Amino acid sequence: MMNSVIQTNNAPAAVGPYSQGIKAGNTIYVSGQLAFNPTTGELYNGTDIKEETRRCLMNVKAILEASGASLEDVVKCTVYIKDMNQFGLINEAYAEAFQETKP
Secondary structure: OOEEEEOOOOOOOOOOOOOOEEEEOOEEEEOOOOOEOOOOOOEOOOOOHHHHHHHHHHHHHHHHHHOOOOHHHOOOOOOOOOOHHHHHHHHHHHHHHOOOOOO
8 A cells, every 4th residue: 555645835844753644545644733823833822722723623624635635534533632621612613624524
């Protein structure tokens, strides 16, 4: 099976020895995302977890689109939450991003 690296200028460049994403056969693996702005390279430094989540999901979307996929193709997400009191706000951002098909 051939693996191909997914790389786009519409998402932040990898900051370590990893790829933005890998396409292995018909499966796409997207690397973990932080709320970096792909244009400036700056990390979102706000206190709004919903906006931070939106930015992460925009990066995931850009990587998927670079490989011919979309958020509608996502079947699994892993989210690490430091403060469970923010769970509702994170869910709101996910509901905005995943409107039709929910992973």
